[in-house]
Amino acid sequence: MYTFSNKLKTFSIILMVLGFLGVGYGFMTSHKSLDEVKIILAEEHGGSHAEEDTNNVIAVDSSTEAQKADEHAKHVQHQIENRPWAALYVAAFFFMMIALGVLAFYGIQRASQAGWSPVLFRVMEGITAYLLPGALIVLAIAVASGTIGHYNLFVWMDPDVVANDKIIQNKSGFLNITGFIIRGLIFITGWSLYRYFARKFSIAQDTAEDNKNFKKAFRISAAFLVFYIYTESMMSWDWIMSVDPHWFSTLFGWYVFASMIVSGITVIALLAIFLKAKGYLEFVNDSHLHDLAKYMFGFSIFWTYLWFSQFMLIWYANIPEEVTYFVTRIEDFNLPFFGMLILNFVFPFLLLMNSDFKRVPWFIVLTGIVVLLGHYIDIFVMIMPATVGDRWFIGIPEISSVLFFAGLFLFIIFTALTKAPLLAKGNPFIKESENFHY
Amino acid sequence: MESSKVIQAIYNDDDVLMAAVKKVKAEKHHIEEIYTPFPVHGLDKAMGLAPTRLAIASFIYGCIGLIIAVLMMNYMMISDWPQNIGGKPSFSYIENMPAFVPIMFELTVFFAAHLMVITFYLRSRMWPFKKAENPDPRTTDDHFLMELAVHGNEKELENLLKETGAVEINIVDKEAH
Numbered sequence: 251m252y253t254f255s256n257k258l259k260t261f262s263i264i265l266m267v268l269g270f271l272g273v274g275y276g277f278m279t280s281h282k283s284l285d286e287v288k289i290i291l292a293e294e295h296g297g298s299h300a301e302e303d304t305n306n307v308i309a310v311d312s313s314t315e316a317q318k319a320d321e322h323a324k325h326v327q328h329q330i331e332n333r334p335w336a337a338l339y340v341a342a343f344f345f346m347m348i349a350l351g352v353l354a355f356y357g358i359q360r361a362s363q364a365g366w367s368p369v370l371f372r373v374m375e376g377i378t379a380y381l382l383p384g385a386l387i388v389l390a391i392a393v394a395s396g397t398i399g400h401y402n403l404f405v406w407m408d409p410d411v412v413a414n415d416k417i418i419q420n421k422s423g424f425l426n427i428t429g430f431i432i433r434g435l436i437f438i439t440g441w442s443l444y445r446y447f448a449r450k451f452s453i454a455q456d457t458a459e460d461n462k463n464f465k466k467a468f469r470i471s472a473a474f475l476v477f478y479i480y481t482e483s484m485m486s487w488d489w490i491m492s493v494d495p496h497w498f499s500t501l502f503g504w505y506v507f508a509s510m511i512v513s514g515i516t517v518i519a520l521l522a523i524f525l526k527a528k529g530y531l532e533f534v535n536d537s538h539l540h541d542l543a544k545y546m547f548g549f550s551i552f553w554t555y556l557w558f559s560q561f562m563l564i565w566y567a568n569i570p571e572e573v574t575y576f577v578t579r580i581e582d583f584n585l586p587f588f589g590m591l592i593l594n595f596v597f598p599f600l601l602l603m604n605s606d607f608k609r610v611p612w613f614i615v616l617t618g619i620v621v622l623l624g625h626y627i628d629i630f631v632m633i634m635p636a637t638v639g640d641r642w643f644i645g646i647p648e649i650s651s652v653l654f655f656a657g658l659f660l661f662i663i664f665t666a667l668t669k670a671p672l673l674a675k676g677n678p679f680i681k682e683s684e685n686f687h688y
Numbered sequence: 689m690e691s692s693k694v695i696q697a698i699y700n701d702d703d704v705l706m707a708a709v710k711k712v713k714a715e716k717h718h719i720e721e722i723y724t725p726f727p728v729h730g731l732d733k734a735m736g737l738a739p740t741r742l743a744i745a746s747f748i749y750g751c752i753g754l755i756i757a758v759l760m761m762n763y764m765m766i767s768d769w770p771q772n773i774g775g776k777p778s779f780s781y782i783e784n785m786p787a788f789v790p791i792m793f794e795l796t797v798f799f800a801a802h803l804m805v806i807t808f809y810l811r812s813r814m815w816p817f818k819k820a821e822n823p824d825p826r827t828t829d830d831h832f833l834m835e836l837a838v839h840g841n842e843k844e845l846e847n848l849l850k851e852t853g854a855v856e857i858n859i860v861d862k863e864a865h
Contacts, residue, residue: 558789562790565786566774603747
């Protein structure tokens, strides 16, 4: 049995408190009056530019110019207001996505009756414990932004915007808050039910005489995977793609899935290495790590493949309504947008290519941290352009949000790990898994 | 041509063969070659063969393929006869790169795969019109053959191999290759 050390517990609570304070600070400082925004804008332009502006004012009718400036300032004011919301949402989604990715990976192991992985089942079950609270928080933030907030994430939640937008009006049969909440609750209920019963059967199997629980877990896993691939795809439209309600991509669900599964597997590997170093997982050998690292390597390439497939078709076709998505990203988010290709593709590709390196724990940890950072940026670049535009920065609101959810994530998964023995000893494949070697 | 004497032990089970290899290695004899009808997992390690460098060769071939793809397309599409690719800016490789990525990928894979296979055949001494080295046709069906060099210790080797469960032991003069 694993015991949640006090040191780690304190650490996760400190992360949460620090994060909470930072998030609070972010929200408190995000409200700027229109005049303050104008001062910020004037400071940004400044110098010789201001002189040019005054020349223009003389040339053009001064009242429309002032109106335009007002509109621009209002727009920027809204973007500044959105930043803490978006920062919180990106971090909440990122940690929820890890748990959901692990649940999908776990479902695949169960449904395929894999022989190598049962020694890691309890680690995976620990991580998936975060899914229910994590997903509810994501949904709550999304709904709150459109109800108590000022439409800070999803413009289609704003009735004023919809009234003047034919495209969103046509989509409002799908994109409306009631539908959004109902769909979200269906997704979360389905995932959590699977997680609850799979965990229950897994623990019951430990002391069972026959394989009845194992078979039941197999059956619900197969059903879950079908449910998952539909709901994951719809979830990615709802929770991510709809921040840009005019834009759509048909492989978006797969793209988010790739990010999800590679982050999930990375966290399984990191947690397994951590627990093994603490002496809790002596039955996990370096062949298991080797397999996890192979998946990290493979899914990193898979992610790149989907990233490129989405990018190239839109770049090639160059249809205005599609290509604006990448224009914003290339112009305003150049460094994170292309930088994440290095973190998510080049780095794991070169580091994990050699077979021997996949068995070296510190190599996996190093690559894993880079991959997680890269996929955080991936989510960041999905949400931020639509919410804060070029007013983005990775500062106090973003880092605090990550700290807060990291603390919560650690607290929940380590608490879940203490609830059951770390070896699923009743699994019929456990002997094969323990003796697994490459 | 110089001829050398070898002892050939034939086994009919891969597990027996593995045990035999370990025993022969433990007695510090050098195993010349083993002929098997299928790859036996872990045999290379048991024989003490150096790890393969095929992966490194394959990586280098892939890099060559990537470079060739880049140079080739830069010559064809940018410098020799500039192409207007869907209204994209011409005269620049980097700005047209997304269109070239599939070819860069394909040629990397093509070079890595084909040259690796050819390297593997050559390294295994299998080139066209080569006479088979296989000493016994049964090793292509259901038997395993272990070959050891004899340096005047025939009796000792024969006893050792018999102990390991060989079903047949032959001493043959072999032309050096």
